[in-house]
Amino acid sequence: MQDFYSTLGVSNGATPEEIKKAYRKKALECHPDRNPDNPKAAEMFKKISEAYEVLSDDSKRKVYDQYGEDGLKGAGMGGGGFPGGHGGFSSMEEALRTFMGAFGGGGGQQGGGSPFESFFGGGGEEDSGNKRGSSKRVSITISFEEAAKGTEKELSIQNYITCSTCQGLGTKSKSNIKTCSTCKGNGQLYQSRGFFSMSSPCPHCRGAGQTITDPCRSCAGEGRTKDKQRIKIKIPAGVDSGMRLKMGGYGDAGITGGAPGDLFVDIEVEPHDTFKREGDDVYLDLPLTFVEAALGSKKEVPTPLGETCRIQIPEGTQNGKILRVSGQGFPNVHKQGQGDLLIRVTVETPVKLSEKQKTLLKSFEATEIPQNHPRRKTFFDKVKVFFAE
Numbered sequence: 001m002q003d004f005y006s007t008l009g010v011s012n013g014a015t016p017e018e019i020k021k022a023y024r025k026k027a028l029e030c031h032p033d034r035n036p037d038n039p040k041a042a043e044m045f046k047k048i049s050e051a052y053e054v055l056s057d058d059s060k061r062k063v064y065d066q067y068g069e070d071g072l073k074g075a076g077m078g079g080g081g082f083p084g085g086h087g088g089f090s091s092m093e094e095a096l097r098t099f100m101g102a103f104g105g106g107g108g109q110q111g112g113g114s115p116f117e118s119f120f121g122g123g124g125e126e127d128s129g130n131k132r133g134s135s136k137r138v139s140i141t142i143s144f145e146e147a148a149k150g151t152e153k154e155l156s157i158q159n160y161i162t163c164s165t166c167q168g169l170g171t172k173s174k175s176n177i178k179t180c181s182t183c184k185g186n187g188q189l190y191q192s193r194g195f196f197s198m199s200s201p202c203p204h205c206r207g208a209g210q211t212i213t214d215p216c217r218s219c220a221g222e223g224r225t226k227d228k229q230r231i232k233i234k235i236p237a238g239v240d241s242g243m244r245l246k247m248g249g250y251g252d253a254g255i256t257g258g259a260p261g262d263l264f265v266d267i268e269v270e271p272h273d274t275f276k277r278e279g280d281d282v283y284l285d286l287p288l289t290f291v292e293a294a295l296g297s298k299k300e301v302p303t304p305l306g307e308t309c310r311i312q313i314p315e316g317t318q319n320g321k322i323l324r325v326s327g328q329g330f331p332n333v334h335k336q337g338q339g340d341l342l343i344r345v346t347v348e349t350p351v352k353l354s355e356k357q358k359t360l361l362k363s364f365e366a367t368e369i370p371q372n373h374p375r376r377k378t379f380f381d382k383v384k385v386f387f388a389e
Helices: 002-009 015-030 040-053 056-079 091-102 114-119 144-149 292-296 357-365 375-389
Strands: 136-142 153-161 176-178 188-193 196-201 210-212 225-237 244-247 264-268 275-278 281-288 297-302 307-315 324-325 340-347
Touching: 002 015, 002 040, 015 040, 040 056, 136 153, 136 225, 144 244, 144 264, 188 357, 225 244, 225 264, 281 292, 281 297, 307 324
Parallel strands: 136 264, 281 340
Antiparallel strands: 153 225, 176 210, 188 196, 244 264, 275 281, 297 307, 324 340
């Protein structure tokens, strides 16, 4: 037997305000959230809650003062609780309102929300009966060209589908569906102690809140069966690796007519041997000879969409220069324009020269002037300044 006054640390003549103040202080010290690994604190919090339940209620306090804790049990308040099965309150929500009131919340709901949401972080009960099916996730790999143009793929997946015999009802007739007598249709069973309530799925209806007296033989009353499905997936142009497509309603069928889940498709695009993608822009390395870069030329280059475009190489093009062709990159997946094709020039130095070629190059070198190599001249001018310092 515990002494409720000693538990709260107040005298027998404590005022309601003193009882509330003492409870607030001790409850905060022993709250399970502040002491997650301390079972003694959790047990103490329960005792504090029990004491406050009694001493904060005038009628219960009078019975306790006269007859002690045994007197409360003798009045039909045994089992560590009080009438109604919710720690002396007609509902658990009322108990929580009182708990919030003890902490300055005024015992009311703020902003129109439930006290369960404001204190326990939301949630609430899930609707009983029809339950949504699970969502599924698959991965698919496509080529670079398919990502550029868009494509359609067909997959085979194993899903729960709506039972064709009962059409998802779980039985032949709705008259065979009854409210669960154990949980009264809630789908959950609650056990209360102090100001806390613990819930668990009803073992009779397995959380459905309903029972079926004559279940469908094909699906055993679940409203769905497992089977393979062929699904066509339309992949839009412009997708990239790491993107995910959502196909609403292509997941598992719901239980007893519940909404189906969704299918999420993760996209992986194979790299290309020639093109490199950066967002909607595409890079292409274009090799040029020394002569083509020096004199300028015209070139036919491929595009990501499998076409070609003709570009002009300016005279005196340097190695590493990037030429931009607008609108020849990847289409935007959200249909907001199209990227560009960026052509990066790589000037190749000739190799395996014949004696005649070497002679010609030496003759050409003899005719060169500093203006032919402006970057080279600028570089050596900077070097001279550096060493002069």
